[in-house]
Amino acid sequence: MPAALIIVMAIVQDAPYKEYQEVKFEILVVNKDKGSVGDKIIEGLRQNKSFVVIREAAGKPLDEALLKQQLHDGKYQMGIVIPENATRSLVNVSNLLANEIAGSAGLSTALPVSGTTDSASVQLLFDPVVKPAFRSSLNYALNQYLTQVKIEILLERMSRMNGDTVSAGKHLPVASLNVLSVQEERLGDRNQKNPVLTNSVQHNVPAWAIFGMFLIVVPLSGNMIRERDEGSAVRIQLIPMATKRVGLGKIVFYIMVCMLQFFVMLLVGIYLLPLFGLAPLHLGPYPLTLIPMAFAIAFAAVGFGYFIGSVFKTANQAMPCGAISVVLFSAIGGVWVPVEILPALMRKVALASPLYWSLEGVNEVLLRGKGMEGILLPFSILIIIGAALSILPVFWAKK
Structure with a gap:
């Protein structure tokens, strides 16, 4: 790593x-x-x-x-x-x-x-x-x-x-x-009279909020491994239908945590950063579109954490690999530097990063001033990523 x-x-x-x-x-x-x-x-x-x-x-x-x-x-x-x-x-x-x-x-x-x-x-x-x-x-x-x-x-x-x-x-x-x-x-949406150009706040608040959401991989994977080590996972498997229900419960709970964290970070950008002399965060003409977008990001982040927690056997394997993977995804996904200045090969690699699609979807709302039609592609890709990463551990566990 x-x-x-x-x-x-x-x-x-x-x-x-x-x-x-x-x-x-x-x-x-x-x-x-x-x-x-x-x-x-x-x-x-x-x-x-x-x-x-x-x-x-x-x-x-x-x-x-x-x-x-x-x-x-x-x-x-x-x-x-x-x-x-x-x-x-x-x-x-x-x-x-x-x-x-x-x-x-x-x-x-x-x-x-x-x-x-x-x-x-x-x-x-x-x-x-x-x-x-x-x-x-x-x-x-x-x-x-x-x-x-x-x-x-x-x-x-x-x-x-x-x-x-x-x-x-x-x-x-x-x-x-x-x-x-x-x-x-x-250049903004027709309904956006004064389109907001990107600045330090408009980029960093959503970018690092998304980064923090994907770091849910550390507590989620650690919790799953601890359950296996302590025998809790075996006891759950002995109860009929409990495995699916408990797994679904974890996913739903951590999605709620990630979404709550995301919107708290937006509030920081709106109300706290101006106290330090920075411009407030603008949510664009369709702020409610951020709710399904935040759900898709949280779903992909939790699916990734669920996958890491299932594949690795010990916390010493899962936590460093999970955390460094998020750093790598953020680096190639435009969180640290603009994707536009990366080499051509890295721009193609960036499409494999869920953080790239997460930031792209949020920018559609905050900067390009679009509604649901604007986030349709990144929303769909993140849902597919989250579903795939949530389903793979089931087959992995059976194997």
């Missing part, structure tokens, strides 16, 4: 020690612009080793509605929408600025300018689960590309006038081109 812990933790924590340039992120891009600006932004993103530009999803070309749907469903984390008038707005403002410089230089040449200086914005959209550091990285990179494109367009427009004007324009602050800015948009 320590060897497994070393291997997994070294792989999982390797990504945070790297620079973000070494980690690749898939980014959805919708280009509505008919000019050159949109193509230049996309080319800049493609040249950056950190981003993989995706123009198609679900087997068809991306549009704005499909992009938002993919982000809303958590299939991708980031998206960019380049507006229709990106090139027109930037060229218009560049012409206006070039004319001002030409006028100050005593030149009579003027470039055509429309009456209105409409301002276009590049929309930057994120899955609410995305961590702030990643949002800042993409925002910074996109602003860098836009700055470069603005300079190129301005110099190109000024080159049509006079060489002296071009050399003067090189010293012009780019801030003068007050057009084509980056506008970050919060």
